Amino acid sequence: MSLRSGATEAIASADLDRKTALAQETATRWFERRLSLRSPLDPPLPERPGRPEKPELVPPTAVERRSLHTVKGRIALLHAIAHIELNAVDLALDIVARYASEPVPHSFFDGWMQVAFEEAKHFRLVRDRLRSLGADYGDLPAHDGLWQAAHSTRNDLTARLAVVPLILEARGLDVTPSLQAKMRETGDLDSAAVLDVIYNDEKGHVAIGAKWFRFLCAREKKDPAATFKQLVRTNFRGPLKPPFNDLARAEAGLTPAFYRSLTAVSNN
Numbered sequence: 001m002s003l004r005s006g007a008t009e010a011i012a013s014a015d016l017d018r019k020t021a022l023a024q025e026t027a028t029r030w031f032e033r034r035l036s037l038r039s040p041l042d043p044p045l046p047e048r049p050g051r052p053e054k055p056e057l058v059p060p061t062a063v064e065r066r067s068l069h070t071v072k073g074r075i076a077l078l079h080a081i082a083h084i085e086l087n088a089v090d091l092a093l094d095i096v097a098r099y100a101s102e103p104v105p106h107s108f109f110d111g112w113m114q115v116a117f118e119e120a121k122h123f124r125l126v127r128d129r130l131r132s133l134g135a136d137y138g139d140l141p142a143h144d145g146l147w148q149a150a151h152s153t154r155n156d157l158t159a160r161l162a163v164v165p166l167i168l169e170a171r172g173l174d175v176t177p178s179l180q181a182k183m184r185e186t187g188d189l190d191s192a193a194v195l196d197v198i199y200n201d202e203k204g205h206v207a208i209g210a211k212w213f214r215f216l217c218a219r220e221k222k223d224p225a226a227t228f229k230q231l232v233r234t235n236f237r238g239p240l241k242p243p244f245n246d247l248a249r250a251e252a253g254l255t256p257a258f259y260r261s262l263t264a265v266s267n268n
Helices: 003-012 016-031 071-098 106-132 145-151 157-185 189-219 224-235 246-251 256-262
Strands: none
Touching (some): 003 106, 016 106, 071 145, 106 189, 157 224, 224 256, 246 256
């Protein structure tokens, strides 16, 4: 088996336990250098990742928001996070499988398989927390915005890195600290602890994205911040939403020069 075939098989799996297990097993075998990168026998990438029948996918505007001061509200938030993490598993694997023929160092694939491994861990953590609250992933509707946003960049690795780690994952750095605080306020320390794990790992994921985005820009002799802005305007709908966690973003290599001019209030 190759890395690309393992990643593709995990993406295609509609059994979420199997998907996350395959993601982690493939990552481990790759780290141990027991897999080739690709093979002529690799299966084609599916158009969409495998999913169970539930949750029902609805437009983002149809996903109800609830107060975190109720158990139902916390379940709704955790369900939304589980959905994000599940998409993140598939997106990390998709970067590996889709771009396995790109002229990039093997360490590129090391980074994204580390991301896939950790996103699988996150999904399981959140799902376990949902179950401890008497709920499960699939109980509530979810939206398809993440996959759609990423799918628009399927033919351009630099654009994919701009959209997935540097917009979508970086957004997690902005919003998670306030969610952690709210969970603690309500006394839900177990959910807050899950968010702590996710937040700390996501910093690394954004850093991996920023590293390889800069690598590709340097190879093309392009300015990273200017290239980012151009790719975002081409490949991402709508402005970036403040407030930004400037410190966490900067620690990950994403400085304000990248994103400040892309907000709704900016004219740049």
